[in-house]
Amino acid sequence: MDDLNPLAGTAHLLEEVDKKLMVLLRDGRTLIGYLRSVDQFANLVLQRTIERIHVGNEYGDIPRGVFIIRGENVVLLGEIDREKEQKLPLKEISVDEILDAQRREQEQRQEKHRLVSKALKERGLAVNADIINEDFC
């Protein structure tokens, strides 16, 4: 491309500054906001951020304001396409409803997890999955 540009061919985030981005964190949370600043560690500043919670094909947005995200917790980020954003195949529901749905989903997962560990235990395959699921997500 432009040979004079020292950043040509290197991965960088400078072109994403001031764009509306979706950021996925290592704990699975999705944040959407305007990227205002980055540094060499991929620490990010997001403004007018919302946290978007998805359950099935429904989602809910919680307004969160300004974030300074420590780079190591970021899995990926991508620009939001304004046009496609208008026609999401998903249904927006209220914050309370989505939190309810999330709680139910969590409970179902825990129940399933309990049954699996019980079955494994009965077969002499004790797995300490709590550590895997709890502390490192």
Place this chain on the structure above:
Amino acid sequence: MLPLSLLKTAQSHPMLVELKNGETYNGHLVSCDSWMNINLRDVICTSKDGDRFWRMPECYIRGSTIKYLRIPDEVIDMVKEDAQAKSRNRAEMNKNRGGNAGQNQNQRGGRNGNRNNFGMRQGNQGQGQGNRPLAQGNKPRK
């Protein structure tokens, strides 16, 4: 404005710090360094599941354990005002420098009166400069 500079700007403001393990710390930022280590005062710590709380007058958090910090909206506005003030200052300085350049022209060349017209176009210069004897043009002007 780098993320860590913004954090420094947020000193004395309230903020929420979430650690990688899910605990959150609410308090006022006292100080921070370039590793994102921070001191908070008047802190409320909340457990990962949000059902246990601890209150502490102050605490120190090692930067590497932080997931993210949430700061008040107005801190970014402060940065914008700062940036505007800085660019205003820069514009002022450039203007002054431009004025000096006019004077220098006066000092160097000054073989004929026409050249001095450039000095006049700079604005904020003395009037009728072109007609003055060169010796006067060399005096520093306020």
